[in-house]
Every structure is written in C-alpha cells, then in structure tokens.
Amino acid sequence: MHSVQEKSKEKKLNTFKDVCKQHNIKLTPQRLIIYETLLDHPEHPSTDMVYQCVRKTFPTISFDTVNRTLLTLHELGVANIIEGTGNPKRYDGNVVKHHHFQCVKCKRIIDVFYTEYNSLPIPQDIQEKHRVQDITVRLQGVCDQCRDRSGK
Amino acid sequence: MHSVQEKSKEKKLNTFKDVCKQHNIKLTPQRLIIYETLLDHPEHPSTDMVYQCVRKTFPTISFDTVNRTLLTLHELGVANIIEGTGNPKRYDGNVVKHHHFQCVKCKRIIDVFYTEYNSLPIPQDIQEKHRVQDITVRLQGVCDQCRDRSGK
DNA sequence: TTGTTTGCAAATACTTTGCATATGC
C-alpha cells in the first residue's frame, strides 16, 4: 500500500514536470515542493495549511507564493479547488474523478469514490442549451467523529 | 405564469411570517423586504446584489443588515446559500430541492430541476460511517451566452 | 540574457463583531 502510493507520487511528480514544460512554465523548487506537499496531504488542505507545512522545510517561502502556486496547479489541471460554505478554498491533488462528503460541523472533507456518480445523466434542457464540462456530487452531513462527540 | 408566480410569492411571504413567529424572531420591515427581494430575484444574487436592490426602496438600510438577514433566512430554512469558486456567497429563496449549473466564465447560476438527481444512492461505506443529510449535484461548464460570445 | 517567478507590501473583497440606538411585540 505504502509503496504503491509512493510510486504513484513519483509518477505524478514526473507528470507534473512534463506538464510544466508543455505549458512553458518554469519548474521552480517552490512549485515542486508545493505540489509534493499537496500530494502528501490528501485531507484537502487550505492554502494556509499547505503554507504552514511547506515552511517547515522551506522557511523562506511566502504565503503568497503558495497561494499563487496552488492556483497555478489548478490551472495546469493537476489540482482541484474545493469550496465549502463560508470557508477558504481548499485544494485536492487527486485529479482522478471523485466526489466529496463534507461535515457541516468540523468542515472535514472526505473523498467519495463511487462510479455511479461518474456517469450521471445530464438533463436534456441543460444539455441542449449549455456546454456541461463537469458533474460533481456533493454530500453534506455530520461525520462519524462529530456525531460521536455530540452524542446525537 | 405570472399570476402563478405572484400567488406562490404571497404564499411564501405568509409562510415566512409564520416561520418568524415560530422562531420568535421579529418581523421587521427590513426582513420582509429582504426576503421579498430575494424571491423576486431567482438569479441567485449575492449579498451585495440584494443590498443594491433593497436600497432603491429602502435607502436607509445597511449592507450589514442585509448580510445578517440573509444568513438568518438561511437559518430559518427559507433560503439556501450557494457558493461558487472564489466568489461571494449567493442566495436562493427557492428551497424546493434542486441543483445548479454554474458557468465557469460569467459565474451565472442556473437552476436544474431533475428528479433523477433527487434520489441518488449513497455509497455504502459513507452511509455506514456518517450521517448524510443532503446530496446536491453541481454541473459546471460554459453557458449559452458565454459560448456564443467566445465563438467556441 | 531574458522573460518568468518570487517575496514583500499594500490593497481589495468579503464577512463578522461590538455596541449604542431604535423598534417590534
């Protein structure tokens, strides 16, 4: 399990290097470490969470660079932006199609891999009028931890 | 068509008055006009859009009151909060279950009424672990207007 | 070298909080 993850991480980093070349953007150490950090944190960190983590090994990095880089990663298609209700943006380095469950209490985001959600039909009227590029399902509720805590 | 909408608006306003009583919150003119304005604007306005509109007939109202009232409406269950990518909250006075298509270019939000989305299955692993309260489908893409404009 | 990127600082956008005054019930 661990080695599989490591392997896929290496693979992703290599892909990332290629993507940078293709888009003519420079492969700076900041970009690399930010992307790597994102891959290491599947818990959908916010910009600040990534910043705090990257700082540990790269103390001179600015929050600003982290923020811009995460947006760049999204533009490059190697990271997704997830947004909740009234919260900062959160990022996801896993671009394989999946969905999310978010806890309304602790704001935790849990990945939902469920193939049935990946082939939902598009309503005809929408389909005919607009260009639909993506469909995601968003589950909301109370996660196990919060339910246990509150006793509800 | 028009009369039906008007009728349902009256009905909603009456329901709103009841809901206020039930929750022991006061029926102020501000709250009424804000809710009414939200019902009159099915295009999912932001706080500022509602504020600009209410000001026209109620010039002394503060942005602040609009903001707090919209949050109150949401707490009362008569309005939903919709959030897009990197944008301010937007509100929806239509609490009948529905979904949204958002244009990635102009950020316009279009209602999607599609019964198939209202009874999606919940993945077993999620169902067993957490308490799922709501499922919404979010379509993203380019709307007809933006597609025409860009010629793509 | 050269155009991109970084780090810093300031600005902007959006939301929230504290509090005195006003007002619905």
Next chain:
DNA sequence: GCATATGCAAAGTATTTGCAAACAA
C-alpha cells in the same frame, strides 16, 4: 417595557495586485 434588531464603525479573514530583485532556461 423589554428583549431583539438595526446601523454604524472597526476588526478580522481571505485573496489579489504591483513591483523590484532573484532565478530557471
């Protein structure tokens, strides 16, 4: 009359922009 709500101001949080210096290619 009393508790809640409003309006204002200020603070807080998140993000964006401008620019000189640093750096990848």
